[in-house]
Amino acid sequence: MSAAATRAREAGACAGCPAGRMCLATAVRAHAGPAQALSVRRKRLHAGEHLYRMDEPVAGQVHLIRVGHIKTYHLDAEGEQRVCGFAMPGDLVGLEALAGQRHPHGAVALAGSEVCQLPPGALEQALARSAALARLFQDRLCDELDRHRQAAVMLRIRDPGRRLARFLGDVSRACAARSDGGAAFRLPMTREDIGDFLGLTPETVSRLLSHFQRLRCIAVDGREVRILDPGLLETMAAGGATELRLRRKPPCPSTNVHNGVHHVL
Amino acid sequence: MELLFSSPAFSTQVTPAAAAGAAPGRLSCRGCALAALCLAGAAPDDAPGNRCLVRRRRLRRGERLFRAGEPHAGTLFTVRRGSFKTSLACRYGDQQVTGFYLHAELPGLDALGLAHHRETATALEPSEVCEIAADAGSIARHGPPWLPGALRRAAVHAIAREEATALALRNTSAERRLAAFLLDLAERHAAGGATARPFRLTMSRVEIASFLGLTPETVSRLMSSFRRLDLLRLDLRALSLSDPSGLHALARDGVLPPARRAAAGLAA
Numbered sequence: 001m002s003a004a005a006t007r008a009r010e011a012g013a014c015a016g017c018p019a020g021r022m023c024l025a026t027a028v029r030a031h032a033g034p035a036q037a038l039s040v041r042r043k044r045l046h047a048g049e050h051l052y053r054m055d056e057p058v059a060g061q062v063h064l065i066r067v068g069h070i071k072t073y074h075l076d077a078e079g080e081q082r083v084c085g086f087a088m089p090g091d092l093v094g095l096e097a098l099a100g101q102r103h104p105h106g107a108v109a110l111a112g113s114e115v116c117q118l119p120p121g122a123l124e125q126a127l128a129r130s131a132a133l134a135r136l137f138q139d140r141l142c143d144e145l146d147r148h149r150q151a152a153v154m155l156r157i158r159d160p161g162r163r164l165a166r167f168l169g170d171v172s173r174a175c176a177a178r179s180d181g182g183a184a185f186r187l188p189m190t191r192e193d194i195g196d197f198l199g200l201t202p203e204t205v206s207r208l209l210s211h212f213q214r215l216r217c218i219a220v221d222g223r224e225v226r227i228l229d230p231g232l233l234e235t236m237a238a239g240g241a242t243e244l245r246l247r248r249k250p251p252c253p254s255t256n257v258h259n260g261v262h263h264v265l
Numbered sequence: 266m267e268l269l270f271s272s273p274a275f276s277t278q279v280t281p282a283a284a285a286g287a288a289p290g291r292l293s294c295r296g297c298a299l300a301a302l303c304l305a306g307a308a309p310d311d312a313p314g315n316r317c318l319v320r321r322r323r324l325r326r327g328e329r330l331f332r333a334g335e336p337h338a339g340t341l342f343t344v345r346r347g348s349f350k351t352s353l354a355c356r357y358g359d360q361q362v363t364g365f366y367l368h369a370e371l372p373g374l375d376a377l378g379l380a381h382h383r384e385t386a387t388a389l390e391p392s393e394v395c396e397i398a399a400d401a402g403s404i405a406r407h408g409p410p411w412l413p414g415a416l417r418r419a420a421v422h423a424i425a426r427e428e429a430t431a432l433a434l435r436n437t438s439a440e441r442r443l444a445a446f447l448l449d450l451a452e453r454h455a456a457g458g459a460t461a462r463p464f465r466l467t468m469s470r471v472e473i474a475s476f477l478g479l480t481p482e483t484v485s486r487l488m489s490s491f492r493r494l495d496l497l498r499l500d501l502r503a504l505s506l507s508d509p510s511g512l513h514a515l516a517r518d519g520v521l522p523p524a525r526r527a528a529a530g531l532a533a
Contacts, residue, residue: 074432077517082435084428099421104428127413134413135401138378141420145375146383148427149363153353155434156361156478199435239359 018067022090022178023116024133024140040116042066045109051093054106058097061117065089068113069188072105083196085151086110086189088174092144098123110188155199157239163198164208165236168218172227184226212236292318292395302369302456303343304415305397317404317412319396321345330372330386330394337379339400341416344368347392348467351384352475362475364430365389365468367453374423377416389467434478437519442477443487444516447497451506463498463505494521494529 017023043063045051051063054075063070065087072084072093084105087093093107097120127134154166176182187194191209195202212218217233219226227233300306305318319340324330330342330349349366351373363384366372372386377399397412398404404412433445454464470488474481491497496508496515506512514522521529 082432084432095421095424099418101421101425104425124414127417128410131401131405134404135378138401138413138416138420141417141424142375142377142379145420145424145427148424148431149375152427152431152434153361153363155431156475158478196435238355 017089019065019089019178023066024064024090024092024136040064040118043115043117045113045115047109047111047113049109051107051109051115052103054103056103058094058100058103060097060121061094061119062092062097062123063094063107063115063117065091065093066114066116069110070107070113070115071110071189071193072107074105081196083193085148085197086193089178091147092140095141095144110193151197159239160198160200160204161208161211162237162239163200164194164205165212165233167194167198168212168225168227169230169233169237171225172230172233182227183230184224187223187225292321294318297345299343299345299369303395304341304369304371304399304412304419305343305395306369317397317399317407317409319398321393321395323393324388324391326388326390326392328388330388331382332385333382335382337376337382339377339398339403341371341374341377341397341399342386342394343397344370344372345393345395348389349386349392350389350468350472350476351386353384360475362468362472365450365472365476367450370453371419371423374420389472390465439477439479439483439487441516441519442479443473443484443491444496444512446473446477447491447504447506448509448512448516451504451509463500463503466499466502466504 043051045068051070052059054073066089068089070087070091070093072087074082074084076082087107093115094103096103123137127137150170154163157163157166171185171187172182175185189197191202191205194200195205198205200208209218209220212233213220215229215232217227217229217236219228294300294303294306297303297306322342324347331337333354344366345368349372350362351364351366352360352362354360364372366386373382373384376383378401398407399412399416429449433442437445450466451462451464455462468476470481470484473479474484477484488497488499491512492499494508494511496506496511498505498507508525511521511525514520514525520526
């Protein structure tokens with residue numbers, strides 16, 4: 001197939017892409033025209049399939065998530081899995097390919113997923129050709145950096161309720177940015193993975209979810225989450241929920257002493 | 266610039282906005298000890314001046330390099346001398362230290378391309394930065410052609426660092442966090458070649474505690490116990506790691522190896 005025909009086919013295939021405006025390839029077409037478009041290869045993954053494993057040498061591809069969710073995780077000295085993050089449609093994983101390092105984490109599909117693969121050589125060429133693409137790509141790298149910084153910011157917060165409220169707000173905003181709505185979404189990850197990501201036990205996550213439901217802040221049905229009171233969720237994420245908790249009994253059983261000491265006094 | 270903690274001893278030495286030449290392109294990276302590590306140092310050797318280097322700037326201890334909410338000038342700063350912290354004000358009064366930046370590192374990289382700074386960067390000691398024109402507009406106008414690639418690699422490294430930081434903050438004991446932090450700091454100091462061990466610990470206990478999600482009391486207690494176990498030496502603010510492998514074991518497992526524990530007179 002000729003290059004032009006391949007690009008035309010890709011443009012057609014991108015039309016209904018769930019990554020939507022978050023996708024780099026789509027943005028390039030919009031900004032720089034189809035001639036500057038990146039050529040990508042698609043790869044399908046079934047739930048539990050690895051994109052790459054930790055400490056593997058980089059195979060030379062940056063992955064752009066098209067469908068589904070990818071979990072990145074680290075294995076500690078005991079072989080225990082520690083979740084680093086969850087990547088959604090439009091997110092980039094495997095960026096270390098640009099610096100030629102080993103993968104500092106493993107990446108595994110949480111559900112049936114599909115990624116668009118960008119070989120770094122072709123990517124660098126495309127970036128050199130198009131200033132618009134280079135700019136977009138640098139912005140996306142800075143966004144990725146911010147996403148990782150925000151994970152650390154969230155983990156320094158002592159109150160588990162604040163962490164979970166922040167997490168739900170982040171997922172909701174991420175879904176909204178991908179035109180999934182945002183008020184109602186499906187959590188692709190288990191309570192265990194959420195707990196691991198937030199530095200909490202799965203029991204604490206479940207207890208807090210119930211507590212948020214009692215406050216009529218959210219409605220949870222299995223993995224389906226609906227945000228009923230975005231304002232309250234934001235207040236709790238910002239740490240201003242202590243008064244609310246005192247007013248609306250019962251207080252959350254799992255928020256520990258940090259919470260009371262930290263905010264009430 | 267507002268001064269927060271600057272001591273009178275330093276202010277006499279300070280030249281405000283270093284007079285290293287106002288015209289872009291006049292400054293050179295030649296002879297800079299950090300050239301091999303630094304973003305601007307990626308310039309080819311025969312370049313007459315470094316076209317991306319806008320100016321150098323000296324800061325007193327406590328002086329702010331940029332503030333959260335301030336308009337972003339589209340320039341990046343690389344640390345030439347000294348050290349910085351970045352901090353983030355959360356709502357309801359609490360503030361977090363989000364990072365420490367040593368030589369050739371780039372505070373505020375995550376905000377490049379944004380209209381405003383997200384965080385505030387403060388000098389932890391008398392410091393100097395090189396200001397680099399790194400926004401897409403000035404790169405498109407003036408080049409240099411190698412800068413975008415160098416910037417992308419810097420971003421990838423910064424992402425890996427943040428991921429490691431977040432990992433240390435998840436369900437790990439205070440001992441492991443502090444040991445990993447001190448090792449990381451020592452490695453970064455050694456990489457510059459500018460500071461052989463011992464190095465100056467320029468951040469306060471409160472700042473370290475905030476960065477590691479611990480209380481200042483815990484940091485102080487652990488520093489004392491690390492000293493007692495002869496894992497490190499701290500003379501005023503000069504820190505040397507006397508047993509890096511012990512600290513590595515502590516960072517990885519949360520406990521010292523049995524032989525090391527026995528030597529320190531602890532129960533196995």
